[in-house]
Amino acid sequence: MTIPPVPYDIAPRPAAGTSPEEQQFNDLIAADSRIEPRDWMPEAYRKTLVRQISQHAHSEIIGMQPEGNWITRAPSLKRKAILLAKVQDEAGHGLYLYSAAQTLGITRDEMTDALIAGKARYSSIFNYPSPTWADMGSIGWLVDGAAICNQVPLCRASYGPYGRAMVRICKEESFHQRQGFEILLELMNGTDEQRAMAQESVNRWYWPALQMFGPPDDDSPNSAQSMKWNIKRFSNDELRQRFVGMLVPQAEVLGVTLPDPDLRWNEEKGVYDMGEIDWTEFHEVLQGRGPANARRLQRRRDAHEAGRWVREAAAAYARKQAAKLTETAVA
Amino acid sequence: MSTPSRTDTATAAAAVAATNAPDRGHDHNENEGHGHVEVDGVLLSAELVEGPSVASHDVAEYALWLGDDSLVLAQQLGWWISRAPELEEDIALGNIALDLIGHARSLLHYAGAESNRTEDDLAYWRTEPSWRSAHLFEQPNGDFAHTIARQFIAANYLFELYSRLADSADATLAAIAAKAVKEVDYHRDHAAQWVLRLALGTEESRARMICGLGDLWPFVDELFVDEPLIDRLDGVAVRPSTLRAPATDAMAPVLREAELNEPRGFISSGGGRRGDHSENLGPLLAEMQVLARAHPGASW
Ligand SMILES: [Fe+2]
Ligand SMILES: [Fe+2]
Numbered sequence A: 001m002t003i004p005p006v007p008y009d010i011a012p013r014p015a016a017g018t019s020p021e022e023q024q025f026n027d028l029i030a031a032d033s034r035i036e037p038r039d040w041m042p043e044a045y046r047k048t049l050v051r052q053i054s055q056h057a058h059s060e061i062i063g064m065q066p067e068g069n070w071i072t073r074a075p076s077l078k079r080k081a082i083l084l085a086k087v088q089d090e091a092g093h094g095l096y097l098y099s100a101a102q103t104l105g106i107t108r109d110e111m112t113d114a115l116i117a118g119k120a121r122y123s124s125i126f127n128y129p130s131p132t133w134a135d136m137g138s139i140g141w142l143v144d145g146a147a148i149c150n151q152v153p154l155c156r157a158s159y160g161p162y163g164r165a166m167v168r169i170c171k172e173e174s175f176h177q178r179q180g181f182e183i184l185l186e187l188m189n190g191t192d193e194q195r196a197m198a199q200e201s202v203n204r205w206y207w208p209a210l211q212m213f214g215p216p217d218d219d220s221p222n223s224a225q226s227m228k229w230n231i232k233r234f235s236n237d238e239l240r241q242r243f244v245g246m247l248v249p250q251a252e253v254l255g256v257t258l259p260d261p262d263l264r265w266n267e268e269k270g271v272y273d274m275g276e277i278d279w280t281e282f283h284e285v286l287q288g289r290g291p292a293n294a295r296r297l298q299r300r301r302d303a304h305e306a307g308r309w310v311r312e313a314a315a316a317y318a319r320k321q322a323a324k325l326t327e328t329a330v331a
Numbered sequence B: 001m002s003t004p005s006r007t008d009t010a011t012a013a014a015a016v017a018a019t020n021a022p023d024r025g026h027d028h029n030e031n032e033g034h035g036h037v038e039v040d041g042v043l044l045s046a047e048l049v050e051g052p053s054v055a056s057h058d059v060a061e062y063a064l065w066l067g068d069d070s071l072v073l074a075q076q077l078g079w080w081i082s083r084a085p086e087l088e089e090d091i092a093l094g095n096i097a098l099d100l101i102g103h104a105r106s107l108l109h110y111a112g113a114e115s116n117r118t119e120d121d122l123a124y125w126r127t128e129p130s131w132r133s134a135h136l137f138e139q140p141n142g143d144f145a146h147t148i149a150r151q152f153i154a155a156n157y158l159f160e161l162y163s164r165l166a167d168s169a170d171a172t173l174a175a176i177a178a179k180a181v182k183e184v185d186y187h188r189d190h191a192a193q194w195v196l197r198l199a200l201g202t203e204e205s206r207a208r209m210i211c212g213l214g215d216l217w218p219f220v221d222e223l224f225v226d227e228p229l230i231d232r233l234d235g236v237a238v239r240p241s242t243l244r245a246p247a248t249d250a251m252a253p254v255l256r257e258a259e260l261n262e263p264r265g266f267i268s269s270g271g272g273r274r275g276d277h278s279e280n281l282g283p284l285l286a287e288m289q290v291l292a293r294a295h296p297g298a299s300w
Helices: A020-030 A043-062 A064-068 A077-102 A108-116 A134-156 A160-188 A192-211 A223-228 A236-254 A279-289 A293-306 A308-330 B009-018 B024-031 B057-078 B087-113 B119-124 B144-165 B171-200 B203-219 B240-257 B281-294
Strands: A264-266 A271-273
Touching (some): A043 A064, A043 A077, A043 A160, A043 A223, A043 A293, A064 A293, A077 A160, A077 B057, A077 B087, A077 B119, A134 A160, A134 A192, A160 A192, A160 A236, A192 A236, A279 A293, A293 A308, A308 B171, A308 B203, B057 B144, B057 B171, B057 B281, B087 B119, B087 B171, B119 B281, B144 B203, B144 B240, B171 B203
């Protein structure tokens, strides 16, 4: 690829012992250009991306479960169709992201095995259960909403395949958030029972959704390096702030109360003051002590095991077909 | 397929990953930064075919047959999402289920107009004896081979049915069928590919495919039974018995290539069109209707 000219004042000075490829990488980053799969990259950059992209992919896949849980019970055919389309989109997101990670030299099988062995992480939010229909609203509005805030800046991530995957994904996420909002709106305009169902669900999902942005900036060890590499563009706290700023007016339209008594606009700072997030709970769920960690992994493992003979059949069939083709070619 | 964006998911993923050149097509979005995201909302209502007319009682009953078949099958396939053997199949089975819900909604909407009932009144507030689904569609998912066997029979039957119903004297049914037939054609192809892979893949997959086909075949006969209703809908409905030969002919080459014999064993007496259902329909409806029924009169 052609390297755009870098104004000399922002180009990092070649450090002693910097190899030409490393200099080229540094130049690309400094120019806010894209790193592509065949470009040289530092091992740590590759590792960071493999970790982040595969975790992201796993989150899409595990994230299908809490909503998949309601496809068969959706209360209208229209909602059933929308929910099905939404969960199916998430499968597509997983697919794009696994493909993006594969360009960094890891296979989908390796990533899946790590997930099933409980060695890989995914977003903790999906370790919460979805006991009510209103959770379909809260997940769309809050969880996909938080995902949008997190992901839109990732469309400009320095690694090309990741950024491009995020562009596609973000387009669909905004539809996801809107359908969640509509579910809640319909409930809030409904019967007393429906309104109570919506509020109860928002109460459960609000704080875990805020935790999706990760620990506070002063407790986020990997953030600085990711920002230097143009993978991450905004800090966890900045993104969280942006998210809450988006939610407050939407909550007003819905007529739901965000369950934070300390939430108020700070005129002076121009941001919302928020109550304390329970980081103990965050770390507990992260360590595998959330309400549904075991169930989520079990379901993924069961599906994977139950499908093994199918994947083996497809592979065997493909091999036989290929062999047949070669035979005919030779003959 | 339901939407182009879903049709090409796998291709798109490959494109995202494989290209080593920046994707110019997306630069526009990227440069917009993070303030604006394009909305890719799928207007599902635009997917539905709504005719101007109200069906007569008999036509409504016929629409119910077809609508119930599609809805019951979609309800079953929805279970696979997040449980399929591979990610690509989560997406494919999801696509098929979405198409079928679309067909069901159009058909139930049409069926309900005559009695002033909505698609949801029909889906959520009818008890078992008022359903008109054939037993094939009610058969449980089983393992993947059973699901594929059910898909193989269902899609081939539906393809032959909708190809002919597209010429129905009833304009609404004809329009619904004309749209559905293209989607069902894809379902047919999807099923055929898997019949081949499973039958010719490994020893285990072959054994399972033979078992699945054998377990579902008893429900083929019912699809081709002419009920008295059909006599009253000449030119409007497709006579089921006329579909037997073309559907069988369409399946034969796939079975031949898969080195499978058409199973010969039990033949279920059926009865779904008269409200006599298999034991599977009750639990399926209980699950599907539970939330709606807990909130009579609520809208969602
Ligand atoms: Fe997603
Ligand atoms: Fe989403």
